[in-house]
Structures are given as C-alpha cells and as structure tokens.
Amino acid sequence: MxxxxxxxxxxxxxxxxxxxxxxxxxxxxxxxxxxxxxxxxxxxxxxxxxxxxxxxxxxxxxxxxxxxxxxxxxxxxxxxxxxxxxxxxxxxxxxxxxxxxxxxxxxxxxxxxxxxxxxxxxxxxxxxxxxxxxxxxxxxxxxxxxxxxxxxxxxxxxxxxxxxxxxxxxxxxxxxxxxxxxxxxxxxxxxxxxxxxxxxxxxxxxxxxxxxxxxxxxxxxxxxxxxxxxxxxxxxxxxxxxxxxxxxxxxxxxxxxxxxxxxxxxxxxxxxxxxxxxxxxxxxxxxxxxxxxxxxxxxxxxxxxxxxxxxxxxxxxxxxxxxxxxxxxxxxxxxxxxxxxxxxxxxxxxxxxxGSRPPVPIGGPHSHSHHKRIEPQPLNEQKEERVQGGKRRIQPVLLSTPQSTGGGFPQSPQQLPQISSLQLPQASLISSPNFPQPQLRNPIIMTSPNAPPVPDFKDLQNFSIPFFASFSKVINKGTSKSYTDGICDMKMLEISQLISADADMVVECMEVKTHPQFKSIIRFREGNKTLWQRYLPHTANVLTGSDVFIAAITAEGFLYCFATGSGRQIMPELCIGAVDFFESNGAFLIVILKDGKVQCWNIKNQSIHLESNIKSIAGPIVKAVLKENGEVLIENQAGEGYIYDLELHAWARVKDPTFIQKPDERMSGWNPGSIEEVLNVDLQTFHDFSLTTMEMQLLRLKKLGYTEEYAYNLVRYAQMLADGKDMLRLWDICMELKRANQNLLASIMPILNANQLQFKGINC
CATH class of the missing domain: 2.130.10.10 (YVTN repeat-like/Quinoprotein amine dehydrogenase)
Structure with a gap:
C-alpha cells in the first residue's frame, strides 16, 4: 500500500x-x-x-x-x-x-x-x-x-x-x-x-x-x-x-x-x-x-x-x-x-x-482525450509594443478555422488576441505587373480543406453557397464595438468569432490609395482564386455576412450589400451614419447607431424588419445578439435582458438582474433584499411575491420560446394558485389555455382534480 x-x-x-x-x-x-x-x-x-x-x-x-x-x-x-x-x-x-x-x-x-x-x-x-x-x-x-x-x-x-x-x-x-x-x-x-x-x-x-x-x-x-x-x-x-x-x-x-x-x-x-x-x-x-x-x-x-x-x-x-x-x-x-x-x-x-448482467453504460468518451488549445497561426511575424498603462499593443495575426466537430471556437473575445491593424503579403489583383498593389485590411477568413470546385460560368445561374455557415465580424477601432461577447478594454480591432465552414472562402477588405475615384475593394475568393471583387468609392472598414449577402460599413457612414454568390450589389448605398454595432445572421442585418437608433433589415426581401431605439433602456448596452429568425436580444450593463417584440413594437424585458447570483451574495429571484425583510412579511404577502415572480418568469420563458421550461413552470404556477385558493387567477389561466393550448391545459388538470376544483366550460 x-x-x-x-x-x-x-x-x-x-x-x-x-x-x-x-x-x-x-x-x-x-x-x-x-x-x-x-x-x-x-x-x-x-x-x-x-x-x-x-x-x-x-x-x-x-x-x-x-x-x-x-x-x-x-x-x-x-x-x-x-x-x-x-x-x-x-x-x-x-x-x-x-x-x-x-x-x-x-x-x-x-x-x-x-x-x-x-x-x-x-x-x-x-x-x-x-x-x-x-x-x-x-x-x-x-x-x-x-x-x-x-x-x-x-x-x-x-x-x-x-x-x-x-x-x-x-x-x-x-x-x-x-x-x-x-x-x-x-x-x-x-x-x-x-x-x-x-x-x-x-x-x-x-x-x-x-x-x-x-x-x-x-x-x-x-x-x-x-x-x-x-x-x-x-x-x-x-x-x-x-x-x-x-x-x-x-x-x-x-x-x-x-x-x-x-x-x-x-x-x-x-x-x-x-x-x-x-x-x-x-x-x-x-x-x-x-x-x-x-x-x-x-x-x-x-x-x-x-x-x-x-x-x-x-x-x-x-x-x-x-x-x-x-x-x-x-x-x-x-x-x-x-x-x-x-x-x-x-x-x-x-x-x-x-439472472442478468449489469446495465451497460450508454455512450463513451471522445477520442480526443487530450488536446492542446488551438493557437492562432501567424502568416508574418507578430510585433508587440507597450502603451501607456503597461498594456500590450499586438500587431495582428490571421486565424484559421479549426477542423472541429465538437463545437468550434469559444464565444468569448477575451480569449482572442487584440489586433490593431493587419498587413498581408502583397498579392496581385490585376494582371498588369505595373499596377500598384493595394494594401489589405480587415480580412474575414474562413477556411476548410474540402472546398467545392468553383462553378463554370454556364453554371452560375444555379450557383449558391450552401457551404457558408456565416461570416465572422471584424470591428475597427473608433468605428464600432462588439456587443456580442463583451467589449474589449482597448477597443481595438477585434475578431470576435470564427465559425467553421465547408469551403476555403475568404472575404477581404482592401484600401486603394492609387485611384482618385475608388478608396477600397471588397474581394471574395476561394484560396488564391478570386470569385469576385467590387470597388467602393468609400473607405470600407467593417465587414459581416452570411450565405445570403456580404455587407460593409464605411468610415463615411455608408452601408453596402452584395449577393454572396455573384457579388452583385443588391441594395443602393444607404447613408446610415456612425455605427456602434453591426451584425448579420441568415437573411437579416442589424445596426445599432451611436445615437441609439436600431435598424434591422431583411436583405433577401429588401424590407425593413424592425426599427426602434434603445435610449429607453437604461444604462450602456454591453451585449447584443441577432438570431437567424430576426429576433434581437440585448443586455445592458445592469444585467437586464430585452427582446424586441415585433407585434407590440417595444422592447420586452426577459431577464432580471436579480436572477444573477454573485459569488459573494446569494440573491432571491423575487426579493433581492435582506433576510430580515423576508422574515417580517406575512404568509399572504410572501405568497403574492412568489406569484408575481412566477408570472413574470412565465411570460419571459414564453417570449424566449423555451417551451419545456414554460410547461414545467406552468404546472408549478397552477399548483401555487391551487394551494393559495386563488380561484380567479386559476380560472383565468385555464380559459387562456383552453383557447391557446389544450396540451398545456391537460398538464394542469390533475392539479384541479386533486383539489376537487371544477370550472364551467373547462374540461380536457
């Protein structure tokens, strides 16, 4: 031993x-x-x-x-x-x-x-x-x-x-x-x-x-x-x-x-x-x-x-x-x-x-039993310098997409290098050897070893790019900031997310200094082969996109949109002003302007999806998410979460900061006050507090589409009403379920039967 x-x-x-x-x-x-x-x-x-x-x-x-x-x-x-x-x-x-x-x-x-x-x-x-x-x-x-x-x-x-x-x-x-x-x-x-x-x-x-x-x-x-x-x-x-x-x-x-x-x-x-x-x-x-x-x-x-x-x-x-x-x-x-x-x-x-053997465990450990983390691979030497306060300013490196089937990259930008600018090896865009080479900037790179062949011209009418998952977003210093996973302290150029794709596709934004009319180029390529490129009369510095479109924001406040497959410009230049947040998902594109205005377009349908303002939401916005169905979720610095209700044309609160439990402070969902305050209320007040919190939580779960959690908490809510003999609210929720969802009504019927409650017109 x-x-x-x-x-x-x-x-x-x-x-x-x-x-x-x-x-x-x-x-x-x-x-x-x-x-x-x-x-x-x-x-x-x-x-x-x-x-x-x-x-x-x-x-x-x-x-x-x-x-x-x-x-x-x-x-x-x-x-x-x-x-x-x-x-x-x-x-x-x-x-x-x-x-x-x-x-x-x-x-x-x-x-x-x-x-x-x-x-x-x-x-x-x-x-x-x-x-x-x-x-x-x-x-x-x-x-x-x-x-x-x-x-x-x-x-x-x-x-x-x-x-x-x-x-x-x-x-x-x-x-x-x-x-x-x-x-x-x-x-x-x-x-x-x-x-x-x-x-x-x-x-x-x-x-x-x-x-x-x-x-x-x-x-x-x-x-x-x-x-x-x-x-x-x-x-x-x-x-x-x-x-x-x-x-x-x-x-x-x-x-x-x-x-x-x-x-x-x-x-x-x-x-x-x-x-x-x-x-x-x-x-x-x-x-x-x-x-x-x-x-x-x-x-x-x-x-x-x-x-x-x-x-x-x-x-x-x-x-x-x-x-x-x-x-x-x-x-x-x-x-x-x-x-x-x-x-x-x-x-x-x-x-x-x-007379039988013990149960056999289902599943098994993954084959990748031990892996070091994926490191960004530089195409050129990384340079560092110290700025005031002792912080490091790091010259950028390119990140390649991992060949992963286990979830891809983490979502936190704090795990990615801070990047101030990007220089790539010179590459010829035009066949003339005397044409000055443009300076590349703000690349968005998605890689995969199994790229499909570039279609011939005769096949372009059927050409689509189903192998695109989405593009990562690049944020430039002084132009916008990332809300997706938090704000970088130095607010420098930041690649916030890279998503695996099934093709070696690259979208690049390049600055042109040799032509009086054009200031930048958007280029879409597969490996070293250019699929399309477009010249812009403005300085593009922020890119995003999906399998439907590629969008660029310029320093002058213009928005450009191009079809991903062909490169055709599908919208006129929109003058939208200074942008604070810029995101795409599927057919949708959202911008949050520095004045608090929020606009979301359906690029595929060429229509406005929502238009609002976040000034009514107290505190700075620290997180924003655009879902593939066009839903917009934001969170402020206080920890409150909101989703835009397209039917009510207003921001619905779906997250309460009191539900966040800090390491050094236990909080109750319905009462963030002290224990003494809880002990000094009577049972009826305690019951009313609990019901109020449960009703708010049910509405939030329903709005977020969390069907399983909603069904589970609905049964708990009905039990609370039955225990408190709150017949009016119990009848009200039963009538609503009778009109909207018979299955959910059936789930709370055992509670009514156990308490020997019968409502006229309510049966399942």
Whole structure:
C-alpha cells in the first residue's frame, strides 16, 4: 500500500480552499475536483504516480456561482455532472479544441434548473441515462440526460429535510436516498414509488451536512454512515438490500463518518467474492473494511480536518480522497487487500445472482482525450509594443478555422488576441505587373480543406453557397464595438468569432490609395482564386455576412450589400451614419447607431424588419445578439435582458438582474433584499411575491420560446394558485389555455382534480 499527497492539487490562488468533492473518470485518464471557490478542475490521473509528468491541470471551469458541492462522471466517461450552492446542475462534455488557456476544452451542454436551493449530492444510474440530484429544498430530481431534456423527468418528494446522500443499486432497480430527517427511502426505478421507508438514527450528534453512502458492487448490501454507538465509537451501518435491515456495524472511527464509498469491483476469495468499502470521517482518518475480515486497515491523520469525499478507480486498486483542508490523498492498494475480479468475472457473478448482467453504460468518451488549445497561426511575424498603462499593443495575426466537430471556437473575445491593424503579403489583383498593389485590411477568413470546385460560368445561374455557415465580424477601432461577447478594454480591432465552414472562402477588405475615384475593394475568393471583387468609392472598414449577402460599413457612414454568390450589389448605398454595432445572421442585418437608433433589415426581401431605439433602456448596452429568425436580444450593463417584440413594437424585458447570483451574495429571484425583510412579511404577502415572480418568469420563458421550461413552470404556477385558493387567477389561466393550448391545459388538470376544483366550460 502506498500513499501520496500531491502538492500540485489545490484550489485557490493564495491559499488552499476546501475541496468538497472528487471523482475518478471511469476511463482512467482524469479526475475532477469541486471546491468552495466555485470552480471545477480536471486533472491528469497519470501524474499521481509520475513526478516528471507535466501539464497536470487539464482544464479549470468557472461557470458555477456558488461552492461546487458534488462532481460525478457518467459511467461511460462521456459527460460529468456538477452541483452547486447556486441550485444548478451542469452537464459537461469535452469538445475537440479551443482558444482558451485550458489544455482541454469542456463545455456546458445542459444547465439544469429545477431545485430552489443548494444542490448537495448527485448520482448517475449505471446505464448513464438518468442523473439524480438531491438538494436542500428536500427534493430529489431525476434528469433524463439521453434526451437532453431541460425539465425534470421526475421529482421525488418524501423527505422532510434536506437530502444528504443518493445511490443507485448496481442493477438500476432502486434509488436509495437519505435525508437529514433521519429517513432512508428506497424508490423503485420502474414507477418511482416508495417501496421502503426506514426511520433509524443515522444521524450523528455532530453537525454533518453530508452522509455520502453507496451500494456494494454486488448490490447485496448498502453501506451508510451512522449511527453513533457511544461517546467514542462512531459507526457505519451495513444493511441487507432485501429487507434493508442492519446486518452489522463497522465500528472504529473517533468522530462522525462523513462518507462511505464501496469499491466498484468485487475481490476474489475462497468462497463468494467479497467487497471492500472505504470510510472517511471527521477524525481525518480513512479506513478500509473487507467483508469477512474482523479488522480494518486504518490510515490516521492523513488530513488536517474532515474527509469530504472518496472515489475509487474502476480497477479497484486506488482511491482518491479529498478534504476540507484543501488537499487530496491518493492511496494505492496494489492487491494487498485482495485481487479484483475481471470485468468478465464480475458479469458472470452478477448473472448468477440476478439472472442478468449489469446495465451497460450508454455512450463513451471522445477520442480526443487530450488536446492542446488551438493557437492562432501567424502568416508574418507578430510585433508587440507597450502603451501607456503597461498594456500590450499586438500587431495582428490571421486565424484559421479549426477542423472541429465538437463545437468550434469559444464565444468569448477575451480569449482572442487584440489586433490593431493587419498587413498581408502583397498579392496581385490585376494582371498588369505595373499596377500598384493595394494594401489589405480587415480580412474575414474562413477556411476548410474540402472546398467545392468553383462553378463554370454556364453554371452560375444555379450557383449558391450552401457551404457558408456565416461570416465572422471584424470591428475597427473608433468605428464600432462588439456587443456580442463583451467589449474589449482597448477597443481595438477585434475578431470576435470564427465559425467553421465547408469551403476555403475568404472575404477581404482592401484600401486603394492609387485611384482618385475608388478608396477600397471588397474581394471574395476561394484560396488564391478570386470569385469576385467590387470597388467602393468609400473607405470600407467593417465587414459581416452570411450565405445570403456580404455587407460593409464605411468610415463615411455608408452601408453596402452584395449577393454572396455573384457579388452583385443588391441594395443602393444607404447613408446610415456612425455605427456602434453591426451584425448579420441568415437573411437579416442589424445596426445599432451611436445615437441609439436600431435598424434591422431583411436583405433577401429588401424590407425593413424592425426599427426602434434603445435610449429607453437604461444604462450602456454591453451585449447584443441577432438570431437567424430576426429576433434581437440585448443586455445592458445592469444585467437586464430585452427582446424586441415585433407585434407590440417595444422592447420586452426577459431577464432580471436579480436572477444573477454573485459569488459573494446569494440573491432571491423575487426579493433581492435582506433576510430580515423576508422574515417580517406575512404568509399572504410572501405568497403574492412568489406569484408575481412566477408570472413574470412565465411570460419571459414564453417570449424566449423555451417551451419545456414554460410547461414545467406552468404546472408549478397552477399548483401555487391551487394551494393559495386563488380561484380567479386559476380560472383565468385555464380559459387562456383552453383557447391557446389544450396540451398545456391537460398538464394542469390533475392539479384541479386533486383539489376537487371544477370550472364551467373547462374540461380536457
């Protein structure tokens, strides 16, 4: 047996913050930690035993707004889940590469919002199709990960206090939950009904926020922390899984046991295979208990304070344990406690017990197990200079589009280099060798190795460019600023996004200084072959476009639009003035002028789509998005989000800044005030506050088109109305649904029936 405490595993910049959860990837390449500092870090597992290993930290993720209480890999290693004090469960998946500082790119693919308070515990079923989450709101929620459903698949209500532990049995027949109400509930996964509810003193005398437990790998026993037997003896209980009666106690820890983690495999013995469980306690000790042995193996004083979590490797030869002291310990068994069964032997033994093999995990880890981030590739030497304040001014480099199928580039411009100007090698545009070469500026580049052939002239009538996804946007200093992902501090030329395309297509804007009539050229080319080029009498410095059109804004305030396929000018020069924001998507083009005027055109139909002004929205605009259907969303500096309602011709608020949870400040969606203010209101006022917030949220979800979230919250709203005996509003919403959506009406009918409510003319 060996013990290692790597100094390179820690959270926090200046001090080691508590590590609340740890989990080893089933595939065996990585492990993850979640901490009090709101971050998740992915580490290289092989570095535990290799002191020469470099680049041990693969990725650091910071999307949570509260302490990360639990991190758990899916059985297939394709995803991992995290739960936090912000009440959100996030599902993460690896993408191929990116421009962040992380060695591996992991993206949030699902942000699951259903709990009203802290998420304390997570557990995957063994097939990886369902994720269970337990919360301080006393509920357990089941999430369907395969269908990527955002609304809860099932909500289990049975505990009277917060959930402190969750575990699926190895055959996915049962889900066991433990709450601070001293109740153990066994749920059937067939119909999610309670099949057993046991009231026993699992609670220790000390304050204990978590009691992590697990089934043994054969499913015959359940190992739980507690109860306390005497002043100096703390135990874990071994329950038989047939009747869930206590079979024996594991006695020895001097303080409360916080986690009981059984190995994922069984071990060979003279008779039936046996299990091994690792216990961690508040006495900073870790103990190993082998079924059938009388004495445990105990490692004392391994940490400075309590053990927070324990994770086993899939081969059963190593555990990782984390502590509230901010450190991690690795313990290798090297067969000293027994020889693990092979996977084939495990399957045969489980078949002998249950007549079937354990569920097979769905999915699998991506083949790109470890990639460095994609770096911009310069075509010429990058130059730097220091400006006032110590900031760097960097001469630009060209970025090529990655050959990625895993999500492309990240959206944040802070991850991209700041660029002040661009010089490219001279290239001839006209065959005459004496023609002066133009200076290229503001390129938009999209590349791919599989470019289709340039069509012959006879095929131009059928020519289209379906291989264009969209163009990236280039912003020039002093002309406009990017709202798409935030504003660059120095407001210099910035390439905010590059999107993968299926062709090596380039759109360039070039300055002409040798002709008195023309000042710039727009050129569209495939590789080195020019498809079309157009001369402009003004100085173009901002480009955007899509498969429908390419648009340019000039320094003089003119807008030019050209057909992407042919280069034909499809709109007259529009004098629009100084532009603050410029974006395209599909057939739509939007500009936000410096005076606050907003105009969006349908270039394909040659018509105005919307015309408004953002002066009515308080505060500076820091984010704007143009969707492919022409919807416009903006966000101001205060965190308020708006969408333009084409029917009402007004900006509808769809995001409230109070819903943003800051790391150091917990906010309530309906009341951002102090706790004292909440406690001093009567129940009716509290009910009215909650209903007001729910009604606003329903309207926002409906406006944003979030159908699943809208349906889920509509049922919650109807239940609140029924609980409060608010018959007038309940009848009103039923009448509206009768006219608009019979399916949604059917979803709240069980609430009416359960409360014995009948409205005339309402039936489904």
């Amino acid at each position: 060996w013990i290692v405490k790597p100094e390179w595993i820690f959270h926090g910049d200046t001090r080691k913050l508590p590590i609340l959860s740890i989990d080893i990837e089933p595939a065996g390449a990585r492990f993850i930690t979640g901490s009090m500092d709101h971050t998740i870090i992915i580490w290289k597992l092989s570095a535990i035993n290799d002191e020469q290993e470099e680049e041990v930290q693969l990725s650091i993720l910071t999307q949570h707004c509260g302490p990360v209480n639990c991190v758990r890999w899916s059985p297939s290693s394709q995803y991992f889940a995290s739960g936090s004090d912000d009440g959100i469960v996030i599902i993460w998946e690896q993408v191929e590469a990116g421009l962040s500082d992380n060695l591996e790119e992991w993206r949030c693919i699902l942000s699951l919002r259903g709990h009203s308070s802290d998420v304390k515990e997570l557990s995957w079923n063994n097939s990886g199709t369902l994720l269970a989450s337990g919360s301080v709101d006393n509920t357990v929620i089941l999430w369907n990960i395969v269908s990527k459903q955002l609304a809860p698949a099932r909500i289990l209500n049975g505990h009277e206090s917060y959930i402190s532990g969750l575990a699926f049995d190895p055959m996915d027949r049962y889900l066991a939950t433990v709450g601070e109400d001293k109740q153990l509930i066994i749920w059937s996964t067939n119909d999610w009904k309670q099949i057993k509810k046991i009231s026993q003193n699992f609670n220790h005398a000390s304050s204990q926020p978590l009691k992590r437990f697990s089934y043994t790998p054969d499913g015959l026993n359940l190992i739980l922390p507690g109860p306390k037997k005497s002043a100096y003896k703390y135990t874990a209980s071994v329950l038989k899984s047939d009747e869930y009666e206590i079979e024996k106690y594991l006695v020895g820890h001097l303080q409360a046991i916080s986690v009981a983690a059984a190995s994922k495999v069984l071990y060979k013995s003279d008779k039936n295979p046996v299990w091994i469980v690792a216990l961690g306690g508040y006495d900073s000790a870790v103990s190993f208990w082998k079924n059938g042995d009388n004495e445990p193996v105990v490692i004392k004083d391994i940490f400075a304070c309590s053990v927070a979590d324990i994770s086993w490797s899939n081969d059963g030869n190593m555990i990782l344990a984390c502590s509230s002291d901010g450190t991690v310990a690795a313990i290798g068994l090297d067969g000293e406690l027994g020889t693990p069964l092979s996977q084939q032997e495990m399957n045969q033994y489980m078949f002998s017990l249950y």
